[in-house]
Every structure is written in C-alpha cells, then in structure tokens.
Amino acid sequence: MASRIAIVRGVPDTFCDALSMVHPLVPVDLEVARLQHETYVEVLAGLVKEVIRLPADNKYPDCPFIEDTAVVIGNRALITHPGATSRQGEEVVIREALTQLGLDISEVECPGTIDGGDVLYASGMLFVGKSRRTNAAGIEFLQKAFPDVKVHIIRVLDGLHLKSVISEIAPQTLAVEDSVAAAAMFDEIQEQTNGHFKIVKTDGAGAANTVLVGDTVICSATLGLPADLEAHFKQHAKHVIPVNISEFHKVDGGLTCLSLLIER
Secondary structure (H helix, E strand, O other): OOOEEEEEEOOOOOHHHOOOOOOOOOOOOHHHHHHHHHHHHHHHHOOOOEEEEEOOOOOOOOOOOHHHHEEEEOOEEEEOOOOOHHHOOOHHHHHHHHHHOOOEEEEOOOOOOOOHHHEEEEOOEEEEEEOOOOOHHHHHHHHHHOOOOOEEEEEOOOOOOHHHOEEEEEOOEEEEEOOHHHHHHHHHHHHHOOOOOEEEEEOOOOOOOOEEEOOEEEEEOOEOEOOOHHHHHHOOOOEEEEEOOHHHHOOOOOOHHHOEEEEO
C-alpha cells in the first residue's frame, strides 16, 4: 500500500459531449457522473497511499479518462499521443504531474498514436492492442520506453480498446468478455505466452473491465450487468468492490479509464 499512488481527473461541464462509438439512448447525467466519479475515487483512496486529483478542463470532454494519457511501470512513464484528435492535449497536465513525482518520462511523437486503454501490464508482460486509437508507430514508442519488458501486440478486432474486454483480476488470471472478438484476443495472448493465463469469462458489456489494486478488484456494478458478477469474481479475487459507473459506460468508459495507477 505504501508504494501505490492513483491519479484521477475531475468531470468537466462538457462531459456530456465525450466521444462515443454509439450515441447513448439515454443522455449522460452530469451530476450523477460526478457522484459516481467521487465514489470511485473514495474507493481508490482506501486502497492506495495517495490520490492525486487533477482539475477538469472543459476543453476536453473526455479528460476524466486519464488512463489513456500515460503508461506507467515502476519509475518509468510514457506520455501518450491519444488516437482521437479531440483528446490530443489532455496529456499536458499528466506530464506535469508525473514529472513532479520524479518519474523517468518519455513521449510518443507523431505519427505515433496510443491510448493507455490499449495497454495491459500483467505478469511482468505488456500487451498492447493495435486498434483504431493505437497504431504501429505508437507501439514502437511503447517498446522503446520499456525495453526490459516483453511487448505482445494484440489485434483489437472489435470495440474501442483492448482493456474494454480484457483485464487482470488476479495473478495469471484475466477477465475476458464472453464475445467472439474478446475470445480471439485472449487466444492471441495465450498463443504468444504459451498459455500463461487462466480465463474468467464475463457476460455483459463492460463487465470484463476491472481495476486490480493489490489483492482487491474493483468491478462494475452498473445496472444491466449480471447480478452475480461480484460473486463470480470472488471465486478468483481475494477482495471485490463493485462500483456503479453507468454514466461513464454511456460514452465508452470503463473503470480502468478513470485512474492512472502508479506502483513504486
């Protein structure tokens, strides 16, 4: 616990204009989003030594999704160049915050693009989704930033990010959405790691996106996900905390998107 820091960013007045692959049938409720965000931050505060809160910026509706702006492993950080043009610039305040923490920083440069939501660090390995937001040039910068870590490139066949459908819930154990595309991505991971991981399948969009902090998993409690999701995860994780982020799901957001976790 003493080595863990979480960085989060507030919900701007413009959050209802955040990017979405499919326009939500029910509009985002800004005040509910802020309450849900605060609950998530409170949960993190009980699991880490320090939570650093960065202010929202109305210029960037997607700015609460701070995960996409950097990849951090130990004392190294890669500042990303987000794949969506409207999000380019969000990374500036993140660079400042990580610099103040004394991290060794490198940056993605054009024409490279990469979103942190496409980068999964598990079992000492990096898995990066080649997606509509992360390109080959961006992946090269990731490999250069972490030369001592094996990087596995996974094709994102559907959806937004790799971690939209796959995340780590315990050592050598991945939560994987029960869909054809997610299964194919997991198969690629297994092929490249000689079957290193166990699989925990989840039903419902967003259910496989979880945050692992120590031996605690934060999972989605959003209406519409299986009622037994918490019990399902408890078969594999020591502690499970469900959090409702319904307003963030409306704009393609998941739990991992809402924080940048640093373990030093």
